[in-house]
Amino acid sequence: MVYIDDFISDRKTLELVLDNLKDGIVAHDLERKIIFFNKEAEKITGFSKDDVMGKDCHKAFGAPFCGDRCSFCGEVPTLKDRLEFPTTFISKSGEIRHIEMSITGIFDKDIFKGVIASFKDMTEYTELAARAEELTSFSGIIGTASSMRQIFQQITDVAKYDYPVHIHGETGTGKERVAAAIHSESKRTRAAFVPVNCGAIPEGLVESELFGHVKGAFSGAVKDRKGRFELAHNGTLFLDEVAELPKQMQVKLLRFLQEGVVERVGSETTINVDVRIISATNKNLSAEVEKGNFRKDLFYRLNVIPIKLPPLRERRNDIPLLSAHFLKRAEDENNGIIPAFSKDAMRALMDYDWPGNVRELQNAVQFAIVRCKSNEIMPIDLPMELRNTPENRQISRVYQERKTIGKLDLDAVKTALERTGGNKAKAARELGVGRATLYRFLEKDAQAADFAAAFK
Numbered sequence: 230m231v232y233i234d235d236f237i238s239d240r241k242t243l244e245l246v247l248d249n250l251k252d253g254i255v256a257h258d259l260e261r262k263i264i265f266f267n268k269e270a271e272k273i274t275g276f277s278k279d280d281v282m283g284k285d286c287h288k289a290f291g292a293p294f295c296g297d298r299c300s301f302c303g304e305v306p307t308l309k310d311r312l313e314f315p316t317t318f319i320s321k322s323g324e325i326r327h328i329e330m331s332i333t334g335i336f337d338k339d340i341f342k343g344v345i346a347s348f349k350d351m352t353e354y355t356e357l358a359a360r361a362e363e364l365t366s367f368s369g370i371i372g373t374a375s376s377m378r379q380i381f382q383q384i385t386d387v388a389k390y391d392y393p394v395h396i397h398g399e400t401g402t403g404k405e406r407v408a409a410a411i412h413s414e415s416k417r418t419r420a421a422f423v424p425v426n427c428g429a430i431p432e433g434l435v436e437s438e439l440f441g442h443v444k445g446a447f448s449g450a451v452k453d454r455k456g457r458f459e460l461a462h463n464g465t466l467f468l469d470e471v472a473e474l475p476k477q478m479q480v481k482l483l484r485f486l487q488e489g490v491v492e493r494v495g496s497e498t499t500i501n502v503d504v505r506i507i508s509a510t511n512k513n514l515s516a517e518v519e520k521g522n523f524r525k526d527l528f529y530r531l532n533v534i535p536i537k538l539p540p541l542r543e544r545r546n547d548i549p550l551l552s553a554h555f556l557k558r559a560e561d562e563n564n565g566i567i568p569a570f571s572k573d574a575m576r577a578l579m580d581y582d583w584p585g586n587v588r589e590l591q592n593a594v595q596f597a598i599v600r601c602k603s604n605e606i607m608p609i610d611l612p613m614e615l616r617n618t619p620e621n622r623q624i625s626r627v628y629q630e631r632k633t634i635g636k637l638d639l640d641a642v643k644t645a646l647e648r649t650g651g652n653k654a655k656a657a658r659e660l661g662v663g664r665a666t667l668y669r670f671l672e673k674d675a676q677a678a679d680f681a682a683a684f685k
Contacts, residue, residue, distance in 0.1 A: 275321030398538030420464030446495025651684020
C-alpha cells in the first residue's frame with residue numbers, strides 16, 4: 230500500500246501513466262489556465278504541450294475547447310456533476326475533429342480547484358456512420374432525389390469558404406436547416422449560428438435588434454445591448470426573409486458587407502465583427518430589385534453563391550422517406566408505438582402538391598398520428614386538404630364503405646343480384662353502397678360469392 234501511495238504521488242510517474250492513456254486529457258484551473266495536457270491530447274488536437282501549457286484555454290485553442298457547452302464562458306461553475314457530450318474541434322492544422330467529451334471538477338477537500346476533461350477522437354467513427362447514411366441524409370437534411378444530392382454537394386463546397394450565400398426556396402423547404410448545415414460543416418462550427426427572421430421584427434426595432442444599442446439611445450434602452458451581428462461574432466448570421474428588410478437597414482447591411490463594422494444605435498463608435506452572412510427568402514430577389522424594393526448593390530453582395538431549394542412536389546420520391554423520418558421522431562419523443570401509413574394513405578401523400586412543403590408534411594404526419602385510432606394510418610386520418618382531391622376523395626370513400634359492410638346481409642345481396650341479373654355495379658347502387666363495398670362483402674361471405682358466380 231505504501232508503494233502504491235509513493236507511486237501515485239510521484240508527479241513524473243503520474244504523467245507517464247496519463248500520457249499512455251488512449252484518451253486525451255486536459256486540465257485547467259479556475260482562471261482557465263491549462264495545467265495539464267497529455268500526449269493523446271497533443272495527437273488529437275495537433276497542439277503541442279508547449280503551445281498550450283499555462284495559457285488561457287480559450288486563447289490557446291482560438292475558441293472554447295468545449296465548444297458551446299463550455300462551463301467557463303460566464304460565472305465560475307460548481308461542476309459537482311460529470312458532464313458528458315459530443316462536440317467538434319478545429320485542430321491546429323484546420324481539420325474538423327468529432328470528439329466525445331467528459332468534464333469533471335477537480336476538488337481538494339470539497340474546495341473547487343478546476344476541471345479535468347477527458348476526450349476521445351470519434352472522427353473516423355462519425356465519418357463511417359455518415360457514409361452509411363449518405364444515401365438518405367446529410368447534416369440532418371433528408372432526401373435521396375438528385376436535386377437534394379446536388380444541394381448536399383453545394384453545402385459541402387460552400388462550407389469551406391466565407392463567401393456570402395443566398396438561399397432561395399418556397400416556405401417550408403428548409404432554408405434555415407440548409408444554412409445551419411453550412412455553418413456546422415464550416416470552420417466556424419464552434420462559434421454561434423444566429424438566425425434572424427427579418428420579416429418578424431417590427432420595423433422600428435430592426436436596427437436595434439441587428440446592430441444593438443447603447444444605454445439611453447431611446448426610451449426603454451436601460452442598458453447597453455449587443456445586436457445579432459455581435460452575438461454571431463466568429464460564427465454565422467442567418468438573415469431569413471431578407472427581402473423584408475427596410476431600405477434604411479439595407480444600407481446598413483451593405484456597409485457591414487463592405488467594411489465589416491457595425492454601430493450600435495445611439496453610438497458613434499464602430500465595432501469590428503467577423504461574421505459570415507447567409508441570407509434567404511421565398512421571394513424572387515432579382516424581381517424585388519426590378520420593382521425597386523431591394524437595393525441592386527446589396528443583391529449582388531448577398532447573392533455571391535446562390536442555392537435554390539426544390540419544392541417537395543418536385544421530389545415526390547422523398548415523401549415516404551420523410552414521412553418515415555417524422556414517424557420515427559414521434560416514436561422516440563413519445564416512447565411508444567406509432568402507427569404506420571397504409572398504402573392508400575401514402576398514395577394520398579404522394580398525390581398531394583404540398584404548398585407548405587416539408588413543414589406541411591411534418592404537420593400532416595403529426596395530425597394523422599393523433600387522429601389515427603388503429604395501428605395503420607388511413608386516408609380518412611389525414612388532414613382535410615389531403616382528402617379533398619378527386620383521387621383522395623375516392624380513397625376515403627373506400628374506407629368509409631368498409632364501415633358499411635357490416636350493414637349488408639346475405640338475403641338483401643341475393644335479392645339485389647337477382648334483380649340486376651348479376652350486375653354487381655347495379656346491385657351495389659340498389660343496395661345503396663359502393664361497388665367496392667359489395668365486392669368486399671362477397672369476399673367475406675362464401676354463400677354470397679357462390680350465388681354471384683352463378684350469374685356468369
